[in-house]
Amino acid sequence: MFQLLPCAHPSCLLSLRLLAFLFLSVIMLQMTFQALTKGCVCGYPGIPGDPGHNGSPGDVGLRGDRGIQGPLGPPGRPGPKGEIGVPGHKGNIGYRGERGARGEKGDQGDKGDAPVISKSAFSVGLTAHTKLPAANAPIRFDKIIYNEQNHFDPATGRFTCAAAGAYFFTYHITVFSRNVKVALVKNGAKIIHTTDNYQSSEDQAAGGAVLHLEVGDKVWLQVAGGELFNGLFADEDDDTTFSGFLIFGA
Ligand SMILES: [Ca+2]
Numbered sequence: 001m002f003q004l005l006p007c008a009h010p011s012c013l014l015s016l017r018l019l020a021f022l023f024l025s026v027i028m029l030q031m032t033f034q035a036l037t038k039g040c041v042c043g044y045p046g047i048p049g050d051p052g053h054n055g056s057p058g059d060v061g062l063r064g065d066r067g068i069q070g071p072l073g074p075p076g077r078p079g080p081k082g083e084i085g086v087p088g089h090k091g092n093i094g095y096r097g098e099r100g101a102r103g104e105k106g107d108q109g110d111k112g113d114a115p116v117i118s119k120s121a122f123s124v125g126l127t128a129h130t131k132l133p134a135a136n137a138p139i140r141f142d143k144i145i146y147n148e149q150n151h152f153d154p155a156t157g158r159f160t161c162a163a164a165g166a167y168f169f170t171y172h173i174t175v176f177s178r179n180v181k182v183a184l185v186k187n188g189a190k191i192i193h194t195t196d197n198y199q200s201s202e203d204q205a206a207g208g209a210v211l212h213l214e215v216g217d218k219v220w221l222q223v224a225g226g227e228l229f230n231g232l233f234a235d236e237d238d239d240t241t242f243s244g245f246l247i248f249g250a
């Protein structure tokens with residue numbers, strides 16, 4: 001008739017107790033009714049009555065223990081796009097790439113201005129009229145071998161710079177009858193000296209130097225050491241010459 005389930009829930013226990021009480025009450029009432037109608041209190045127990053109605057729901061039970069975590073659910077939908085972050089640090093320089101293809105040849109440029117090439121050169125010598133020159137003054141070479149730019153003045157014996165740059169000056173001297181001592185002079189300053197002692201016949205002496213000149217500087221050759229050192233000679237088969245030329249502009 002009843003199948004009592006082994007449930008320890010308080011509402012279930014209360015329901016079972018209530019059902020048992022109702023069952024026993026029905027039995028007692030039935031026995032009492034039979035005794036009254038038959039006048040006998042003895043006899044066999046009657047058949048059990050019908051099950052009673054379900055009781056009222058019990059109170060809410062205590063909260064059970066936390067269950068085992070369920071399986072991971074499916075991925076949710078992507079959230080909204082976040083704001084742009086702070087720029088990161090600059091990375092290291094990468095490897096050099098391969099050489100690119102050769103570009104096309106460009107258009108020909110405009111014709112440039114022709115470079116201005118300064119020219120300055122002279123080569124002069126002594127003659128029978130100017131040999132054995134006076135001492136301590138520019139030697140007035142009067143034999144013009146080359147002086148296209150007229151930068152050497154035979155009237156004064158001085159070369160005047162017309163284009164700044166590096167110049168080379170050199171001299172070749174035929175020594176005769178007297179000793180020779182000359183100086184290459186720049187603006188009054190003696191730069192180099194050459195000395196030769198006369199012994200016999202005709203002798204030679206020479207010297208040369210590279211000088212940097214600015215426009216207006218003057219260079220010349222002069223006898224140094226007095227009249228006893230002016231044996232600079234020239235005749236039909238020997239010369240004493242003084243030359244200079246611009247090597248390159250400043
Ligand atoms: Ca000598």
Ligand SMILES: [Ca+2]
Binds near residue numbers: 237238
């Ligand atoms: Ca001679």
